[in-house]
Amino acid sequence: MELTDKLEFDHDDREDIYEYVESNGATRPEKIRKALTMGERAFGHHTAILRRDGVLEEVDGKLRIAFDTGTEEEFQTDDVEFIIRQAREEDLTGLVGAIRQAIGGGEYVDAETVADIVDSEGVLLRHNELESRIFFVACVNDEVVGWVHLKHPEQEKLSHTAELTLGVLEEYRGNDIGSHLLERGLEWAASKGFEKIYNSVPASNEAAIEFLDSRGWKEEARRRNHYKLNGKYVDEVMMAKQL
Missing domain, CATH: 3.40.630.30 (Gcn5-related N-acetyltransferase (GNAT))
Known part of the structure; x- marks a missing residue:
């Protein structure tokens, strides 16, 4: 995800997941799911799409906002x-x-x-x-x-x-x-x-x-x-x- 991209979500649950991570920083998926009272299947589906689209990434077992980082x-x-x-x-x-x-x-x-x-x-x-x-x-x-x-x-x-x-x-x-x-x-x-x-x-x-x-x-x-x-x-x- 690039900083200048406009975020548009086609499902409220995906927007809720993203906003939770943005507000709370890198968080374990199960903690997010429970906080949003979302079913396991639905949560897994929506997080998979967010990761596929480059909006979120999982590092060390935690979901966080993904950015186009460039090289080290x-x-x-x-x-x-x-x-x-x-x-x-x-x-x-x-x-x-x-x-x-x-x-x-x-x-x-x-x-x-x-x-x-x-x-x-x-x-x-x-x-x-x-x-x-x-x-x-x-x-x-x-x-x-x-x-x-x-x-x-x-x-x-x-x-x-x-x-x-x-x-x-x-x-x-x-x-x-x-x-x-x-x-x-x-x-x-x-x-x-x-x-x-x-x-x-x-x-x-x-x-x-x-x-x-x-x-x-x-x-x-x-x-x-x-x-x-x-x-x-x-x-x-x-x-x-x-x-």
């Missing part, structure tokens, strides 16, 4: 070896922790919001009539050390856009992990037909602005005194890149 890429620098891949539901705790550690200074408000939402919902992947989200992660020895997140509003007038957040743990910066994550996110967005990617950061986050500017992002607008960080008013810098 390996990279090596003089100091570190890392892989970049699409995030899985089981990455949720490590990913939220990495985001919060990476933004420790509180100068990446959008990323902090992403971490709070994912943590409170307890669901990493999201794909419904309101919005969809996907993450790619950089991992060292199976530990998440960086991420790129894309959120896509399902409203027709904004269907060509996606919001991106990106970050790397401080001790792993300087190894091009952020550059590779950004490239992976933009390649994925372009392959799905997005035309514009945007990101907003406080003006005080000069490192993030410089990073994006050096990679072809442009400042589109600025909201004066939009944030209040540590008692001081700070502008919001709204940056974007055309694909």
Whole structure:
């Protein structure tokens, strides 16, 4: 299933199964069946169709939302070896922790919001009539050390856009992990037909602005005194890149 696909169900039971998995994350089939008070035969039939159609997948005995994940890429620098891949539901705790550690200074408000939402919902992947989200992660020895997140509003007038957040743990910066994550996110967005990617950061986050500017992002607008960080008013810098 691709993030930009419109989900249409031709049976209410299949929609109920999907919505349960979306709301609760990867779950054992029997738990879903009992929660929906669905007969074994009917449940087996509908989950088989959802799996066949690439809407759900079963991994380690649990049903979860299926996405077109792409390949797992390996990279090596003089100091570190890392892989970049699409995030899985089981990455949720490590990913939220990495985001919060990476933004420790509180100068990446959008990323902090992403971490709070994912943590409170307890669901990493999201794909419904309101919005969809996907993450790619950089991992060292199976530990998440960086991420790129894309959120896509399902409203027709904004269907060509996606919001991106990106970050790397401080001790792993300087190894091009952020550059590779950004490239992976933009390649994925372009392959799905997005035309514009945007990101907003406080003006005080000069490192993030410089990073994006050096990679072809442009400042589109600025909201004066939009944030209040540590008692001081700070502008919001709204940056974007055309694909």
